[in-house]
Amino acid sequence: MDVTIYEVAKRAGVSIATVSRALRGTGPVAARTREKVLKAVEELNFTPSRLGVSLAEGRHAANGVVFPDLAGPYYAEVLLGYEEVASELGRSVVILSTKGRTRVGDLIKDLAGRVDGMLIFGHTVPEPLVAELVRLGVRLVFVSRDPLPGADTLRSENTGSARALAAHLREHGYERYAFLGAPLTSRDDVDERWQGVRGVLGGAIEAVATGQYTVECGHEAATKLLKGAGRPRAIVCSDDEVALGALLAAEELGLDVPGDVAVTGWDDIMAARHARPALTTVRQPMRELGARAARALDELITGARDTPSHIVLTTELVVRSSCGQHPQEVPT
Amino acid sequence: MDVTIYEVAKRAGVSIATVSRALRGTGPVAARTREKVLKAVEELNFTPSRLGVSLAEGRHAANGVVFPDLAGPYYAEVLLGYEEVASELGRSVVILSTKGRTRVGDLIKDLAGRVDGMLIFGHTVPEPLVAELVRLGVRLVFVSRDPLPGADTLRSENTGSARALAAHLREHGYERYAFLGAPLTSRDDVDERWQGVRGVLGGAIEAVATGQYTVECGHEAATKLLKGAGRPRAIVCSDDEVALGALLAAEELGLDVPGDVAVTGWDDIMAARHARPALTTVRQPMRELGARAARALDELITGARDTPSHIVLTTELVVRSSCGQHPQEVPT
DNA sequence: TTGTAAGCGTTATCAA
């Protein structure tokens, strides 16, 4: 953009203060004067400079978001929910991906200087830096992370659903289990799932790591697992993508799911319903996590709330056919 | 942030100009003075205000990106390539999703006021608005769109690969074809694929629309198609996701792929290689589209180039097993 | 080598 408020003022024959008031509706402006101003604005195609406005208002009207990656539906879904609500609230969204990035600290600080607050996924940001951000007074909302002082946290319930899932599997009568996608990078949510499942299954379940939480890694790890000696009767996966990989591996090895091996996921991404067999999983409200994060941030920024909130959204066990036969099968 | 350059200057016992020079390395500063400044900066934990810098420099050091949605790997991949390079070049990325959004015009204009230039996917933005943006001098790079005057365009080759794909299918000896995912919303790239395929196959192929380019829509449309009277011997899909849906539909109907019906996709997303059977497709360099868009924008913004460029990246036919048996099958 | 001061484009206070 190019034309400034001064040119509008000159053309309308008024002061810049009047132009500002006329445009924002703050303070009184004579009807006649407003006309003149609007006409000038129209003719010059004037749009207030975002930089000027922000500097004067002392706010960016923008939110940040920090994620490791955008592979798979999880981050994308949360991000969309976040962006949608942020947009409703008149705030832009500035993104920062950390995967494979060096000097993350600098990038985050730069981001902090561009926004009024930010959403950070799990443990994307190193702990000392988090502490520093909190100390600097940056408004933060963490998604999928354990509560910490000085910032909001927002997550889905894990332990309880994991226990319910494990209990359901046990009812199928299985004896040997594997948890595929062991919590590596201190992902709180995956860790909780593992703890919940193990709480019920005890020594009957062993943890197996995958490099990342992707279809490919799940595929690879499951292949090794299913080919190995003591093949598990059921594989509980950290998330749907890993589970999709496990499904693939089983099929390639000529194993029937759930006949030879049962498989479960987590998240209930779109593909879970369409997988063959349809995936038993735990539904997590991803979109809503993002939407809530945006609202929480807004409350923090506007000052509508000043004490951190820690919200846990409920999840839902979705039993489909990949975990075993059920008495009265209900089509999904 | 809170502390300003004035406080640093006072503490270091110098002027703000000297602080600025010392920090940016512009203009001469005595070693001794620099020391003092850096010390003060350190002690006060000073970071220059992005707003102040931008206002003075006359640039945002930020890029925008406009996409319809983030479902599926395509947009996410391009976005990641874009963000990565933008970040390397010291620019943030501000996102705007248009799907289901009202008043897109206002949103785009707001975005334009926050960035130095932006990437727009295909026909996400209404034509009159595009014209206005061009007129206003906004630096634009379009991805997956036909060339237009006044802006860069960046896309992958479609027609030639579509012809090659069609020719390959014809060699399999198939007679009836369907193109699943007909170009609805004037998506230039899908339209070129359709034109290319039809150019070779002529009357032997019919176009079938899907609501969107998703697994679900592909699944639904393919089910209808395969259940119908004159079932096609091969289904050419607009993209991999639709093809994945078609694969699902075939399996549910007990049809063998490629024995009963051949299926092909487009893009070569990760899942294409892992699908059963592995999907014959056309590889498109999504990440690179994003990366190049970021560089192109940078050239436009810095003034390194002032005439629009229209680049077409090459694609590659990837023959796997979903299109039919091949003499010497090569494992992928 | 350093400092003064004029932008950059707004908003908002305070007089008039």
Add this chain to the structure above:
DNA sequence: TTGATAACGCTTACAA
């Protein structure tokens, strides 16, 4: 109801 004018936080001639 309007207009000067002081912020807002920086960069960068231009002078010293």
